Amino acid sequence: MTPGVSGDVSAADALGPLWRRRVADVRLWESELRAQRPEAVHGFRVSTRRLRSCLAGFAPVLDAAMCRALAENLRLTAEAVGGARDVEVLRDRIAGLAEGAGSGPAELADRLLPRLQESAAEGRQRSIAHLDSAEYDALVRRLEGFADLPPWQRAAEGRAKEVLRPLLRSEWSRFRKRGRAALEPGATDATLHAARKAAKRARYVSEALVPVFGRKARRLGLAAEGVQDALGEFQDTVVTRAFLVDAGRPVALGAAEHPFLVRMQEREAEAAGVHRAEFARLFAEADRKSLRAWLR
Numbered sequence: 001m002t003p004g005v006s007g008d009v010s011a012a013d014a015l016g017p018l019w020r021r022r023v024a025d026v027r028l029w030e031s032e033l034r035a036q037r038p039e040a041v042h043g044f045r046v047s048t049r050r051l052r053s054c055l056a057g058f059a060p061v062l063d064a065a066m067c068r069a070l071a072e073n074l075r076l077t078a079e080a081v082g083g084a085r086d087v088e089v090l091r092d093r094i095a096g097l098a099e100g101a102g103s104g105p106a107e108l109a110d111r112l113l114p115r116l117q118e119s120a121a122e123g124r125q126r127s128i129a130h131l132d133s134a135e136y137d138a139l140v141r142r143l144e145g146f147a148d149l150p151p152w153q154r155a156a157e158g159r160a161k162e163v164l165r166p167l168l169r170s171e172w173s174r175f176r177k178r179g180r181a182a183l184e185p186g187a188t189d190a191t192l193h194a195a196r197k198a199a200k201r202a203r204y205v206s207e208a209l210v211p212v213f214g215r216k217a218r219r220l221g222l223a224a225e226g227v228q229d230a231l232g233e234f235q236d237t238v239v240t241r242a243f244l245v246d247a248g249r250p251v252a253l254g255a256a257e258h259p260f261l262v263r264m265q266e267r268e269a270e271a272a273g274v275h276r277a278e279f280a281r282l283f284a285e286a287d288r289k290s291l292r293a294w295l296r
Contacts, residue, residue: 011061012152014160014212019147022051026143030131033081036124041085048078050204051143057171057205061163063151070146073139081127083119086239091116093240097264160212168209168217169295175202175224179283182231189238192279196231199224216294223286230282234275237268244268 029044052071059067094112130136155163178198182191203224209217244265285291 009160010157011160011163012156015058018208019150022054023143023147026051033127041081045078045082045085048074049200053201053204054208057167060167061153061156066151077136080130083123087116087120087123089236090240090243093236097267164209164212165295168205171202171205172292172295174198176287183280192231193235196228196235199228203228219291223291226282227279227286230275230279234272237272241265241268
């Protein structure tokens with residue numbers, strides 16, 4: 001159970017421990033990544049996203065320019081190490097599509113999977129090379145300095161609940177706006193991806209404020225997490241379908257294998273529809289007025 005904070009504590013005092021925890025998480029997953037532990041790439045990416053979301057969400061009580069710079073550097077770092085994870089997800093989905101679909105798709109997967117395994121291994125090596133770079137070392141030093149002495153604005157001296165409630169309300173409004181756009185007829189994959197990113201940010205900011213607002217913030221975080229998960233599954237189908245289209249080019253596979261590619265694409269398209277419907281259901285729950293009434 002996360003301990004709460006007293007009603008009179010300042011926003012700076014409430015958020016101060018957050019930065020140390022978030023930076024420590026990044027360093028922890030960095031060590032896991034260097035050791036090439038299972039799920040290390042995923043854990044590292046999540047830790048950077050959590051920190052980026054908090055930097056963006058709480059920028060109004062900090063040096064906003066510094067927050068933007070750190071968030072951008074974290075984004076570039078996540079991109080540099082994220083290729084291996086993307087390939088791992090793709091590999092698992094291809095294997096899942098082939099399972100139980102007959103000998104043709106299974107044989108096709110046997111041809112595709114070694115390529116993905118090789119790409120994943122190369123991605124892990126690139127990840128470690130980035131962690132050894134002077135650029136990443138400089139980022140770590142800046143993050144640790146930030147966590148030790150956050151550049152607070154005067155607003156951070158105010159009472160935590162009074163200062164931070166409007167920031168959470170703003171995050172939730174942003175999430176609802178992006179989510180509603182993703183529900184519009186003809187919404188593009190990019191629109192749904194933007195809604196997913198907004199859900200992540202709303203989730204991580206909500207979770208960060210559980211010590212301040214308790215169960216109410218936790219419920220917001222759980223609602224956003226459900227939407228994020230559904231849209232994450234949908235995004236995985238987008239990536240997989242794009243890979244299968246590319247794999248079907250004449251230079252990649254023979255014509256005899258194209259029917260199996262089509263079958264796999266159809267299965268992913270069906271899965272995309274299921275995940276999109278699940279997103280709509282979960283977003284309707286997250287968009288309930290009763291869930292956010294206390295933010296006013």
